[in-house]
Structure formats: structure tokens, C-alpha cells
Amino acid sequence: MTYCVSLLLNKGLVFMSDTRTNSGVDNVSTYRKMFTWSKPGERVITMLTAGNLATTQTLVSLLDERSKAPAERKPSLLEAPTMFQVASIVGETLREVIESTSPSGQSADSQFGATVILGGQVAPSDPRLFLIYPEGNFIEATEDTRFFQAGETKYGRPILVRAIDPEMSFEEAVKLLLVSFDSTIKANLSVGLPLDLQIYTKDSFAVGAERRFEWDDPYYQSISTSWGESLRTALKALPDYEL
Amino acid sequence: MTYCVSLLLNKGLVFMSDTRTNSGVDNVSTYRKMFTWSKPGERVITMLTAGNLATTQTLVSLLDERSKAPAERKPSLLEAPTMFQVASIVGETLREVIESTSPSGQSADSQFGATVILGGQVAPSDPRLFLIYPEGNFIEATEDTRFFQAGETKYGRPILVRAIDPEMSFEEAVKLLLVSFDSTIKANLSVGLPLDLQIYTKDSFAVGAERRFEWDDPYYQSISTSWGESLRTALKALPDYEL
Structure with a gap:
């Protein structure tokens, strides 16, 4: 499993993803699930992946190769004129990867399925955030729903x-x-540390603060410890039920 | 779906269950999922059910009939000498009901599956709490794990x-x-009010406080409203992250 979240705020975008991959409970590894492409001054695109690791690695490699090889440069993440078109490219590529592995064609419940959270900004538009399904179609965060989660x-x-x-x-x-x-x-x-964090400030067109939280990170430890205490205190403060 | 919880406390047992059943989102009904059998002074047995409604209703009817018909009175919930044997009877009956409906025999992922939380006390033993699986086997709450949930x-x-x-x-x-x-x-x-509550006080050997919380219940409303506020306050009180 996996846990990835991205928030669309007025100040910009915040991404966080865990790094645990597992096949059963006895085959556990650490893999980064956060990937970024940028052209400073013009665009920053960040992707969080959940699902079959072979699928998501192939997806990232294909997107990478296609944005580097000049001959294949269109369609490319680094050339598409809007975030909507970037999302379409990622969706089509994801669909293509799953289709190439699944004997019966691509489908949402394929064991090779994967889901992608894609956020970023392409000048001159505003930042946008998408959730891309294994079928290649996607939904976008709006004022009513300002975050996407994937995985657990x-x-x-x-x-x-x-x-x-x-x-x-x-x-x-x-x-x-x-x-x-x-x-x-x-x-x-099946969700575990380290956690990757990336922040994108609106209209900066540059990759913002990046950080990896390890198990022994003092800030993570303090949140983890004091949140339990805070919850118990908050619960105590609620009006008691009268039997 | 369904949501049921029971807690095993030093003072006794607390049961809560929702009442929503659904087949799709356009076929929604209200059914009680909490059932009690008792012999005042000797035993109280309470059951929360999650899963296929036809299965759980048949289960309850069978358990009921078998504890009423004198000829069939053994094995019966009202005669078994311990909570462990009560759990065995419920488990076997559950298995039997699922088996009779599933063409390929009983299994956990059968669409006719159901899970049962069973708690109570049979004199002279202590209160006990069990989670019974569709296969008919079960686990018991211990000092380390003092609650069971079923459903969502x-x-x-x-x-x-x-x-x-x-x-x-x-x-x-x-x-x-x-x-x-x-x-x-x-x-x-697919989890919805009203909620049923039942409390069993250790060594009382009588059904304790019972209550149904409707949508407009003032206590439920106050918890629902103030908990959101409490969470936001608790979050604010945690140390801020420094960028």
C-alpha cells in the first residue's frame, strides 16, 4: 500500500508521500514516490504515485525519456502548454503502461493498476491539482474539494x-x-516512513522546500507523541454523556 | 456497509451500532443490528451484526428459535455454560447459514458473508467479548486489545x-x-444514524442502559459539532513546522 496526499492552497501546493512498498508483509522496500519535472521560470510539475511499483516506475521512465529525447519531445511534460494537457499526457502514458502488461487490456482493477496525484503550475495559468485514474482519465481539485489522497x-x-x-x-x-x-x-x-515533503509556492515557477522525514526526525516524533495526547485532551473537554 | 463497535472495560461492556443497510446507494433502509438474549440473574448476551442482511436476519431467527423451542433447546444461547460456548454456537450457526446460501460452500469472501461482535457475561465467569468470522471461528478481546469493530x-x-x-x-x-x-x-x-447504544455493567446480569440516538439528538449534535472544533484547536496547539 501507499499513502500520498496533496493540498491545493491559496499560497500554492503541498505534497507528501510515504516510501514503503510491499509485496506481502515479508517483502518490504523503500522507494521514493514523489517525482518532479521543471523548467525554472516557466513550469513545475510534481507527481505522487500509488499502485503497482513496476507500473509507476515505467510510467516515470517513459515520461522522463520522452521529455529528454529531442525527437520524441512532443508530447512532453516540458512542452505541453497547460496543466490540463500535462495531465492528459500522464493519463495516456499510464493507460499505455497498464495496457501493455495486462493480458486482458487495461482496467481499474488490474493488478498492474496505479493512481497518480499530479500538481503544478504552467505559466501563465494558476496552479492546478489532478487525480489520475488507471484508465487514464482524471478529476481536478476545486474550491469545494481542495485535496487528493491516494493509497490507504x-x-x-x-x-x-x-x-x-x-x-x-x-x-x-x-x-x-x-x-x-x-x-x-x-x-x-504497509504505510511507513521516511516521508517525502515538497512545497510549491504559487507563481514561483521553481521547486520549493523539499524535505525527507526519517523515523527519528524530532519534529515528526513531537507531532506523533503530542497528537495522541491532544486527542485525549480534546475528548475529555467534550461534554460528558449523562447516563 | 455498517459500523459496529464494542468495548471491553473494567466496568463492563459498551455496544454501539448504526442502523443503515444498503444495496447500492439507491436502496437504503433502517434495520437494527443489535440483538440481546438474557436470563436475568444468570446471563446477558449481546450481538452486533455486519454483513449481508439476509444472512444476519436468518442467524438471529435461528438463534432465537433454538433458544425458545424446548425440544431444540440444546445447544442454545440460554443454556450454554460459558461465553466461549455461546460464541461457538453463534459461529457454527453463522457458518451454517452462509453455507446454505452459497452454491460453492461457505467462505469469507462470499457475498452472503457476515461478521458478528458478541459480548456478554455468563455467571460465574467474567464478561467476555468475541469477534466471530464468517468461517465460524472467532477471536477474543484481551488486555492488549480491548475493542472490536466490524464493517467500515x-x-x-x-x-x-x-x-x-x-x-x-x-x-x-x-x-x-x-x-x-x-x-x-x-x-x-453507507453508515448512518440512528445509532443504538447498550451498556452492560459487570456482574449485574441484567441488560443495562439502552438508547437510540436519532439525527436530531442534542447530545449527538453537540459532539458532532464540537469535535470538529476541538480537532482544529488541538491541531493549532501542536508546534508549528519551521520551513
Whole structure:
């Protein structure tokens, strides 16, 4: 499994992904699930992947090769004029990868399936955030729904739904994401640290702060410890039920 | 879907279940999922059911008939000498019901599957709590794991894991359960009010407080509203991340 989240805030985009991959519980590895392409001053594109590792690695390699080889440069992530067209390219490539492996053709419940969260900004438009399905089609974050999750989404969802605020600062957003990841990590063995963080500031057209949180990271540890305490305190403060 | 939880506390047992059943999103009904058998002074047995409604209704009817018809009175829930034997009877009956409907025999992933949370006390032993699988086998709550969930378990789990305390009062336990249910109800359309509550006080050998929370219940409303606020406040109080 995997857990990836991206938030679309007024200040920009925040991405976080875990790094655990597993096939059963006795074949566990660490792989980065966050990938970035950029042309400083013009575009930054960041992708989080969830699903079959062979599929997502092939997807990334194909997208990479196609944006580097001059002859194959169109369609390329680095040339497409809008984020919508970037999402279409990623969707088509994802579909192509799954189709090439699945004997019965590409489908959502294929064991080779994968889901992609894609966010970024291409000048002169605003930042946009997409969730791309294994079929290659996608949905976009809007004012009503300002975040996407992929992988093991349920444990970490209640706090996101309750606390997300488009006006929040990046500092608050990182805190919120770490709480959501901590709830997931405590409940599902197949989601694990280290966690990758990337921040994109609106209209910067440059890759923002990047960070990897390891198990012993003091900030992660303090969030993980004090959140349990905070929850118990918050619960105590609610009006008691009268029998 | 469904959401059911039972806690094994030092003071006794607390049960809560939702009442929504659905087949698709356009065929929704309200059914009670909490069932109790008792012999005042000697035993109280409470069951929460999750899964195929035809299966769980047949299960309850069979258990009922067999404890009423004198000729069939053994094995019966009202005669078995221990909670372990009660759990065995429920497990065997559940297995039998699923087997009779599934053309290829009984199995966990049968569309006729169901899961049961069973708790209670048979004199002179202590209260015990079991989770019974569609295969008819079961596990028991222990000092390390003091609660069972069935149905849509993920959204409401983080708060249970963090806040359960064997010493907690029934008043605190009801509050904790309502918070866990509220997180689930907000996230999954197939879990819905009204909620049924039942409390069993250790060594009382009588059915304790029972209550149904409707949508407009003032206590449920106050928990649902103030919990969101409490979460946001708790999040704000955590140390901010420094970019």
C-alpha cells in the first residue's frame, strides 16, 4: 500500500508521500514516490504515485525519456502548454503502461493498476491539482474539494476533511499532513516512513522546500507523541454523556 | 456497509451500532443490528451484526428459535455454560447459514458473508467479548486489545486506538464511541444514524442502559459539532513546522 496526499492552497501546493512498498508483509522496500519535472521560470510539475511499483516506475521512465529525447519531445511534460494537457499526457502514458502488461487490456482493477496525484503550475495559468485514474482519465481539485489522497486513504481522512482551510500557511499544512500520515502509519503496516515533503509556492515557477522525514526526525516524533495526547485532551473537554 | 463497535472495560461492556443497510446507494433502509438474549440473574448476551442482511436476519431467527423451542433447546444461547460456548454456537450457526446460501460452500469472501461482535457475561465467569468470522471461528478481546469493530472500521479507528482506557467510565466510553461513529458517518454514506447504544455493567446480569440516538439528538449534535472544533484547536496547539 501507499499513502500520498496533496493540498491545493491559496499560497500554492503541498505534497507528501510515504516510501514503503510491499509485496506481502515479508517483502518490504523503500522507494521514493514523489517525482518532479521543471523548467525554472516557466513550469513545475510534481507527481505522487500509488499502485503497482513496476507500473509507476515505467510510467516515470517513459515520461522522463520522452521529455529528454529531442525527437520524441512532443508530447512532453516540458512542452505541453497547460496543466490540463500535462495531465492528459500522464493519463495516456499510464493507460499505455497498464495496457501493455495486462493480458486482458487495461482496467481499474488490474493488478498492474496505479493512481497518480499530479500538481503544478504552467505559466501563465494558476496552479492546478489532478487525480489520475488507471484508465487514464482524471478529476481536478476545486474550491469545494481542495485535496487528493491516494493509497490507504481512510485512516487519515477525517482530520483532513475537518481541518483543511485554503488560507492556511505552509507551516500549518505540513503539520496537518504529518498528523494525517501519523494516524495512517499507526494503523497500516504497509504505510511507513521516511516521508517525502515538497512545497510549491504559487507563481514561483521553481521547486520549493523539499524535505525527507526519517523515523527519528524530532519534529515528526513531537507531532506523533503530542497528537495522541491532544486527542485525549480534546475528548475529555467534550461534554460528558449523562447516563 | 455498517459500523459496529464494542468495548471491553473494567466496568463492563459498551455496544454501539448504526442502523443503515444498503444495496447500492439507491436502496437504503433502517434495520437494527443489535440483538440481546438474557436470563436475568444468570446471563446477558449481546450481538452486533455486519454483513449481508439476509444472512444476519436468518442467524438471529435461528438463534432465537433454538433458544425458545424446548425440544431444540440444546445447544442454545440460554443454556450454554460459558461465553466461549455461546460464541461457538453463534459461529457454527453463522457458518451454517452462509453455507446454505452459497452454491460453492461457505467462505469469507462470499457475498452472503457476515461478521458478528458478541459480548456478554455468563455467571460465574467474567464478561467476555468475541469477534466471530464468517468461517465460524472467532477471536477474543484481551488486555492488549480491548475493542472490536466490524464493517467500515477505518475512519473511526485512530481515535479508538488513541483514547481507549480500560478504566474509563461508561459516560466517557459513550462519548468516545460517538466521536468514532461521527468520523465514520461523515466519511461513508453507507453508515448512518440512528445509532443504538447498550451498556452492560459487570456482574449485574441484567441488560443495562439502552438508547437510540436519532439525527436530531442534542447530545449527538453537540459532539458532532464540537469535535470538529476541538480537532482544529488541538491541531493549532501542536508546534508549528519551521520551513
